[in-house]
Amino acid sequence: MSNQYSSSLFNQLLILARKKRCRIAMSVLRPEPEIIESIRLAQKEVDVLVLGKPVDGVESIAMADETAIGLKMIEMFKKGEINQFVRGQIDDFGLVDNFKKAFNIPVEVRRDTAGLVLDPKGHEFFIAGASNPDSQNYVDKRRVTDGVIWLLDTYFKVKPKVAVMSTCRSGSYGRDPVMSATYEEAEKLVTELTERGIEARNVNIELEQAVAWGANIIVAARGAIGNQIFRTLYYLCGGKILCCPTYFPGQAIYEDDSRNETDYYPHLIAAAAWANYKL
Secondary structure: OOHHHOOHHHHHHHHHHOOOOOEEEEEEOOOOHHHHHHHHHHOOOOEEEEEEOOOOOOEEEEOOOHHHHHHHHHHHHHHOOOOEEEOOOOOHHHHHHHHHHHOOOOOOOOOEEEEEEEOOOOOEEEEEOOOOOOOOOHHHHHHHHHHHHHHHHHHHOOOOEEEEEOOOOHHHOOOOHHHHHHHHHHHHHHHHHHHOOOEEEEEEOOHHHHHHHOOOEEEOOOHHHHHHHHHHHHHHOOOEEEEOEEEEOOOEEEEOOOOOOOOOHHHHHHHHHHHHOOO
């Protein structure tokens, strides 16, 4: 494994991915050189099938329509023709809807998603609430947090250490109703988690304190904020996205991503890990 991906949690995914060689599909609409390079690196560990724009030297199915590509990957996954898939460069929400239909998941059930990030200084943590619609209220924030706790426990066997963020410090509480609401949510969530025996603290606006504390889950105040943290670390700061699953705990899972990424090596490895989990 290249040193650029070195982390304790990603190493666990790599071990799972190597249990049995998997066939992993992914969509590619813009085969940029960096994307192709990352696919070739991943092919040392998995067999890659590209749907969309064909890639030289990689098994490919030429397709143009995003919806059709998503439906094809889901169909192949259900039939066992592939072991897992990575969303790649097709639309997110349409794929989620079709995935739920294929696996008989009720329309009203929200998907869980989380991004495992390796920052430029070597700190790794999951961002809970990394999709814009997530964590718009306390109930959904608790759902998202519980989903990442489930992921850590199920696939990584790691105890959660949860840093919950708000949009103000304690000293600013009461000055603005919107910011104060997120502070109240953080305090309530920390109390509930602590009562369940889970280590948690309210880090307010201080993302840096969450990282210094060694949190392996950082709960963003709102999904849009989590998404921006996620994108800033990867696109502007040289961090790595090590996995980004979309999952319905106990039902189904596939590997997601940010569609503008150019490094799909870790996503392809993660997809194989999800496929090999029970082997």
